[in-house]
Amino acid sequence: MAAFGTVFMPEMAMARFSEGAWSSAEIVSSNNISLHPGAHVLHYASTCFEGLKAFRHEDGSIHLFRMDRNVARMQQSSQLLSLPAFEAPMLEQMIIDIVRRFAAEVPAPPGSMYIRPTHIGTEAAIGKAAAPTASSLLYVLLSPVGDYFAGGAKPLRLLLEENGARCAAHMGMVKSGGNYASALQPILKARASVQADQVLFCPGGDVQETGAANFLLIDGNEIITKALDTSFLHGVTRDSILTLARDLGMTVSERELTVEELLERAAKPGAEAALSGTAAVLTPVGTLIRGTQEHQVGSGEAGPITMKLRQALNAIQWGKAEDKHGWLRKV
Structure with a gap:
């Protein structure tokens, strides 16, 4: 099985902006793009991206999940990076056209x-x-992927980083490659030093997010996560999980969470923690590492609420449960 995100469809949708206007979108080979060595992106990181999925239902139909939210976030990222603006329908149609082309x-x-x-x-x-x-x-790549949890949903180990931040505070809500690059060294060091899977950035004791996913704490019937601001990514999966939690009657608390409160609550029997993101949906967290001390989250295993929420989201995406919120768009 190829590694997640390493297989690509042979063609992609593409549009160019020059002399104040966008070209018509076209389907082109995805083997390469041509760039001048002095291209702005190579020197000044003028780049942003999105990640969303198309799902096959039992009747063979193909459905995009919350495309409107991803397109809107990409418009926001482009604006905050001073990249040329584009209309949402243009990118939506590019996504639909390339997915239809490779629907099979x-x-x-x-x-x-x-x-x-x-x-x-x-x-x-x-x-x-x-x-x-x-x-x-502007281009749209496609990559067919298997189950992110092919080997089972193994609970993650997170190192708490209280000194450094994932990225500049005013850039956190931008989905740009530079933010991921700035988090890479802390993640690699955490893997080497304490065998952590990810770093949970908590600058000044403020629990934010990991290098590539939003963080959620589950304490009984309450789900706690940082309130939206410019310092971290406004995840579409995060929003979906919180919506489903409310549907299930859970209390959703979007507020500041300190490291001290996190460790206190995580130590309770039945406590759970998870990371949310497009690729892994909802990944259980079993251990929090602060300095040289390891703190087990609840039982240390994937918790029942985490798995229930993950399964509830998958059921909608796969067409096995009612789409009450209008998240799916048939292509």
Whole structure:
């Protein structure tokens, strides 16, 4: 089985912005793109992307999950990076067109078609460190993926990082490659030093997110997560899980959470913690590491509420439960 996200469809949807206007979108080979070595993206990181999925239902129909939210977030990221603006219907149609073209390749559950819209600055201008790119490239890649949990949903080990942040505070809500790059060294060091799977960034004791996912604490009937601000990514999966938690009658608390409160609550019998994201949906967390001390979360295993919420979201995505919130769009 190929590693997640390493297999691509041979074609992609693409549109270019130059001289103040967008070209018509077209389907082109996904083998390569041509960039000038002085392209803005290569020097000043004018790049953002999204991740969403298309699912195959039992009747063979293909459905996109919450595409509108991902497109809106990409518009926001483009604006905050001063990349050329685009209208939502343009990107939505690009996604629909390329997914329709490869509809036969969308795997059956628990697999899916992972969709990666990407927007990069292409102007050849190395003197524009403090100026936006005048041209850009918007494209949509497809990657068929299997079950992220093919080996079972093993609870993760998280190292609490209370000194450093994942990225600059005003850039957290932007889905840009630079944010992931800035988190990579702390993650690699955590893996080498304490065998952690991820780093949970808690600058100044404020529990935020890991390098690639939002963090949720479950204490009885309450689910606690940081309130939305500019410092971390506004996850679509996070929003979906919180909505389903409310549907199940749970109390959802979006508020500040300190490391001290986190460790106190996590130590309770029955406590659970999880990471939410497009790829892994909801991943259980079994251990929190602070300095040299390891703190077990509840039983240390995948908790029943975490798995219930994950299964509830999958059931909607796979067409096995009613889509009460209008999240699916047939292509």
